[in-house]
Amino acid sequence: DFPAGYTGYHTYAETQTELQKAVANYPSLTKLGSAGTSYEGRALSLIKISDNAATDENEPEVLFTCNQHAREHLTTEMCLHIVDRLTSGYATNSAIKRLVDSTEIWVIPSVNPDGSEYDISGGTFHSWRKNRQGPGTDTNRNWGYKWGCCGGSSGSTSSETYRGTAAFSAPETRAVSNWVNSRVVGGTQQIKTHIDFHTYSELVLWPFGYTYDRTAPGLTAADATKFENLGKQMAATNGYTPQQSSDLYITDGSVNDWMWAQHKIWSFTFEMYPKGSSPGFYPRDTQIGPQTTRNDQAVDILINAAISG
Ligand SMILES: CC(C)C[C@H](NS(N)(=O)=O)C(=O)O
Ligand SMILES: [Ca+2]
Ligand SMILES: [Ca+2]
Ligand SMILES: [Zn+2]
Numbered sequence: 001d002f003p004a005g006y007t008g009y010h011t012y013a014e015t016q017t018e019l020q021k022a023v024a025n026y027p028s029l030t031k032l033g034s035a036g037t038s039y040e041g042r043a044l045s046l047i048k049i050s051d052n053a054a055t056d057e058n059e060p061e062v063l064f065t066c067n068q069h070a071r072e073h074l075t076t077e078m079c080l081h082i083v084d085r086l087t088s089g090y091a092t093n094s095a096i097k098r099l100v101d102s103t104e105i106w107v108i109p110s111v112n113p114d115g116s117e118y119d120i121s122g123g124t125f126h127s128w129r130k131n132r133q134g135p136g137t138d139t140n141r142n143w144g145y146k147w148g149c150c151g152g153s154s155g156s157t158s159s160e161t162y163r164g165t166a167a168f169s170a171p172e173t174r175a176v177s178n179w180v181n182s183r184v185v186g187g188t189q190q191i192k193t194h195i196d197f198h199t200y201s202e203l204v205l206w207p208f209g210y211t212y213d214r215t216a217p218g219l220t221a222a223d224a225t226k227f228e229n230l231g232k233q234m235a236a237t238n239g240y241t242p243q244q245s246s247d248l249y250i251t252d253g254s255v256n257d258w259m260w261a262q263h264k265i266w267s268f269t270f271e272m273y274p275k276g277s278s279p280g281f282y283p284r285d286t287q288i289g290p291q292t293t294r295n296d297q298a299v300d301i302l303i304n305a306a307i308s309g
């Protein structure tokens with residue numbers, strides 16, 4: 001469990017309870033499922049938010065993923081806030097209603113529940129990042145586009161950026177990528193836009209991460225301009241710094257590179273609060289409200305981008 005000062009954060013069990021409450025309270029707006037299971041057998045829960053949620057309607061789809069990295073607990077709260085805001089706001093907020101009626105929104109509050117639970121085990125923080133498969137794999141180096149290509153990950157099992165034994169060797173990336181693959185309907189990927197939430201540094205990042213180049217095969221100048229414009233538009237609302245992912249450092253096997261290269265999904269990483277190492281990965285629970293609502297407008301922009309194309 002979370003230590004004193006952090007009890008506002010949701011454990012894995014509490015996260016499941018929140019999702020079950022959402023579907024109980026908003027049965028026509030939500031559908032609860034999972035992308036699969038983690039290494040230790042926890043559900044990779046996936047909630048769908050849309051009008052007529054039980055029906056796969058021909059509406060553009062949007063994906064939010066959180067907590068790839070175990071210690072980045074604020075991101076789980078970000079995904080839970082998106083669920084809460086889009087369901088509880090539907091009846092009274094016409095802007096929210098329009099977004100929810102026009103799209104199908106998928107939220108995975110924790111991609112790495114095993115790591116997250118380990119990080120808080122014994123009521124103290126362990127500064128754990130990876131999954132719990134053997135020495136631990138950094139799931140954000142385990143996706144299958146240009147896996148291990150470019151010095152943006154490590155082959156050393158003890159490294160925080162250990163890429164695993166092969167692309168998608170982590171059950172978690174395997175399950176989520178298989179689920180994204182399943183959203184190809186009639187030859188068309190239904191998911192149009194995506195944010196993967198991380199902490200920290202307050203950044204909006206877009207592909208590619210594997211190269212410093214602004215353009216590369218599969219990512220034209222027009223694509224880069226669209227990523228930049230959308231990224232800057234979102235950053236203008238939350239005060240984060242917008243930049244190409246590799247401007248931070250080179251990463252290979254990241255989720256954004258795969259989502260774009262494999263599916264042409266407009267895929268971003270948000271590095272949330274704080275800017276620096278104090279409080280770093282462990283802001284007190286008093287920051288959950290302010291730092292999740294801080295992204296409300298950016299989330300709406302991303303959902304709108306799926307509608308407008
Ligand atoms: C998305 C990339 C470019 C940044 C991320 N930083 S984090 N969240 O691990 O500190 C990471 O290293 O995976
Ligand atoms: Ca719908
Ligand atoms: Ca659909
Ligand atoms: Zn991270």
